[in-house]
Amino acid sequence: MNQPISSITVLNLHIPTPTGSSPIHPVLLRDEDGYTLVDTGMIGQFAELQSALKQLDVTLADIKRVILTHQDIDHIGNLGALLDAIPGLEVWAHAAEIPYLTGAQPLIKFTPERRALLPAPVLDLADQLLMQLPEINISRILADRDILPLQGGTQVIHTPGHTPGHLCLYFGEQQFLLAADELRIVEDQLVGPAPPATPDMPEALRSLNKLTSLNVSKVLCYHGGEYTQDPEKRIAELAANPKA
Ligand SMILES: [Zn+2]
Known part of the structure; x- marks a missing residue:
């Protein structure tokens, strides 16, 4: 961790749309033991996520955990890449999402219709992520009012x-x-x-x-x-x- 940043930093990533692009907002929390990333962006956006972190002088190694607000692919999209890049990265999520996040059940909204909207290279990354899901360890199960x-x-x-x-x-x-x-x-x-x-x-x-x-x-x-x-x-x- 280099220069100080505010303790809650809202990131700006962009999802391409037919008419341009639409911003999405993962969040970076800074605490004494390191950083927590809340949601990871869309599949295929790892380079954009990395450059957003770099602009904040945050290295991947500074990230201790990821909190997933839910299973949708624009939230979990870079989870596989983050787990590959950061040994020991913790993943926190609500119990009701775990069957989906660990591949026991298919992601609710990643249907054939939605797959068809993704360009082939992104679809390949999506399939890689889906194959990785069964290996994901949820380190902390979150519950209401925790x-x-x-x-x-x-x-x-x-x-x-x-x-x-x-x-x-x-x-x-x-x-x-x-x-x-x-x-x-x-x-x-x-x-x-x-x-x-x-x-x-x-x-x-x-x-x-x-x-x-x-x-x-x-x-x-x-x-x-x-x-x-x-x-x-x-x-x-x-x-x-x-x-x-
Ligand atoms: Zn969603």
Whole structure:
């Protein structure tokens, strides 16, 4: 670890889309024992992830663990490459995601239709990752309300629906809610999870209620970035009326 960086750093990676590219936001946490990466980016993005880390003067060897908010390929995409590159890297995830993350069950949303959207080289990397999954050791099984020894106490919030073991993380000292895919920003407005990518929408909407008791001054959406316009009020609105 070289120069100091703030303890929570939001990364900006880009997923190519037919009309350009769409940003996604893994997060790097700095704690005394090293760095924790929350989500790893999309399959095929390892070079972009490495260069984002390099810009922060963080080497791969500084990363001690990865927290996976859920199994989707834009979140676990570089897990295999990270495990190959970092001996002893820990992987933390919710119990309900483990059958998927260890290959015992197929990834819920990585269907033939979605595979068909990926270019051949990325598909090859996806298949490599899927083959690696059974070798993955989940070092710590996360549960709702766990307080993790990161950032002075980070709360795990199990928010099922988008996937069975989807997690949000809450950094109380910073009043910072890492919402992963439970919340999005669309046209500058905070909204709930994306229906086409959320197999159990009713459950995902019920999960919003778990976020209403938090003091939140900033929300980070994996898709959409940071939202700071009175997020508590907006989260309460969404929980009461998800179509708001
Ligand atoms: Zn997702």
